[in-house]
Amino acid sequence: MKATVYVTIKQNVLDPQGTAVQGALHSMGFGEVGSVRIGKYMELELDTSDREEAQARVKEMCEKLLANTVIEDYRFELEG
Amino acid sequence: MKATVYVTIKQNVLDPQGTAVQGALHSMGFGEVGSVRIGKYMELELDTSDREEAQARVKEMCEKLLANTVIEDYRFELEG
Numbered sequence: 001m002k003a004t005v006y007v008t009i010k011q012n013v014l015d016p017q018g019t020a021v022q023g024a025l026h027s028m029g030f031g032e033v034g035s036v037r038i039g040k041y042m043e044l045e046l047d048t049s050d051r052e053e054a055q056a057r058v059k060e061m062c063e064k065l066l067a068n069t070v071i072e073d074y075r076f077e078l079e080g
Numbered sequence: 081m082k083a084t085v086y087v088t089i090k091q092n093v094l095d096p097q098g099t100a101v102q103g104a105l106h107s108m109g110f111g112e113v114g115s116v117r118i119g120k121y122m123e124l125e126l127d128t129s130d131r132e133e134a135q136a137r138v139k140e141m142c143e144k145l146l147a148n149t150v151i152e153d154y155r156f157e158l159e160g
Binding site: 006007008018021024025028030031032033034035036037038039040041042043044045046047048057060061064065066 | 086087088098101104105108110111112113114115116117118119120121122123124125126127128137140141144145146
């Protein structure tokens with residue numbers, strides 16, 4: 001089974017990386033770019049076919065390691 | 081219009097970050113985790129409603145700044 005995890009910075013938290021990329025895009029002539037939010041995108045292969053178990057385990061992985069839940073939100077999708 | 085960009089390391093390129101996360105997950109007891117691939121996930125607000133123009137411009141942004149096309153692949157979705 002494959003889990004795709006998206007970790008993004010919470011809306012009310014400043015995203016310096018996003019701000020830097022926005023500035024760089026503007027300086028390159030891409031003036032139409034408004035806000036830029038940058039996050040992590042992870043693909044995990046899981047050696048299980050039990051969807052419910054995978055759901056609980058990936059949530060636990062996100063809470064414990066993959067996301068810093070103080071400043072980040074996470075969501076994930078399961079395939080297969 | 082909103083563009084969501086996914087930048088991932090090419091399949092034949094070593095992903096040390098992914099390997100490190102896999103090791104950490106294993107040491108935390110998540111033995112069912114096989115390979116881990118980590119990439120960037122970006123949300124860009126675009127001040128345009130012309131879909132075709134946005135398609136070309138975001139591609140150009142990816143080629144010039146958002147992805148290192150030597151070792152990374154990119155794809156993006158447009159909404160709105």
